[in-house]
Amino acid sequence: MKLIKNLLIVTFILLCGMSLYISCSGKTAEYYIDKGYEYIQENNYEMAIQNFTEAIRLDPNYYLAYSWRGLIYYFEDKLDEAIIDFDQSIRLNPSSYDLRWRGEALHQRGAKHNQIEDYELAILDLEAALQAFPDDEKIKNTLSSARIGHRTLAREIERANLVPGTREYIAEEHYQRGKVYAYQNWDNRFSESSSIKEMILSSLLFHGDLDKAISEWETALRLDPNHYEARSDLEQARNQRGY
Numbered sequence: 211m212k213l214i215k216n217l218l219i220v221t222f223i224l225l226c227g228m229s230l231y232i233s234c235s236g237k238t239a240e241y242y243i244d245k246g247y248e249y250i251q252e253n254n255y256e257m258a259i260q261n262f263t264e265a266i267r268l269d270p271n272y273y274l275a276y277s278w279r280g281l282i283y284y285f286e287d288k289l290d291e292a293i294i295d296f297d298q299s300i301r302l303n304p305s306s307y308d309l310r311w312r313g314e315a316l317h318q319r320g321a322k323h324n325q326i327e328d329y330e331l332a333i334l335d336l337e338a339a340l341q342a343f344p345d346d347e348k349i350k351n352t353l354s355s356a357r358i359g360h361r362t363l364a365r366e367i368e369r370a371n372l373v374p375g376t377r378e379y380i381a382e383e384h385y386q387r388g389k390v391y392a393y394q395n396w397d398n399r400f401s402e403s404s405s406i407k408e409m410i411l412s413s414l415l416f417h418g419d420l421d422k423a424i425s426e427w428e429t430a431l432r433l434d435p436n437h438y439e440a441r442s443d444l445e446q447a448r449n450q451r452g453y
Contacts, residue, residue, distance in 0.1 A: 313342025
């Protein structure tokens with residue numbers, strides 16, 4: 211009789227330790243999901259997160275718990291945590307609507323990386339976001355900005371390491387000289403009667419000696435065909451000149 215009693219005690223302890231689906235109190239993962247949702251309705255997001263986390267503890271494969279918790283993290287601007295939860299939700303349920311929320315979170319995080327000039331991380335996030343929203347012009351524009359920033363930063367590092375007398379060094383000198391020619395009348399680009407529209411459009415143009423600028427940039431490209439800025443500015447100057 212004593213042995214049976216001891217076995218029953220041990221069995222009870224083991225059952226209490228098995229918290230995959232049901233806690234010792236008898237509350238299920240579904241219970242904590244429902245409680246978490248109630249706390250969301252009450253704007254008590256801290257308690258909602260605690261309940262969704264408990265649901266995950268009880269059932270690590272319950273994708274809705276990750277989904278709800280990820281949404282709270284997203285709207286609290288905790289994008290790293292949100293993306294981790296969305297990834298887990300999608301892994302457990304590939305048809306989950308979290309594919310779109312993950313795209314939104316990646317876009318927001320990518321935009322933040324872009325703002326602080328962390329271009330490599332920005333590009334990774336924004337390219338992933340574009341997979342969720344392939345036609346989103348805002349994501350495309352932010353990604354374009356990040357790529358330009360990345361190229362510009364890389365170019366600045368290259369400039370700092372240029373060796374005097376090399377073709378690349380001389381090409382950079384021609385490029386910079388071309389910029390001086392292209393912008394030499396920059397301060398006189400507006401008149402007192404210029405409208406806001408005219409000022410905006412005027413700011414997109416060069417206001418100098420384009421023939422000399424084009425000549426310098428062409429020389430820069432002959433010396434260094436990989437000079438991105440010289441190629442870009444040369445194309446704009448030629449378009450502005452009409453050839």
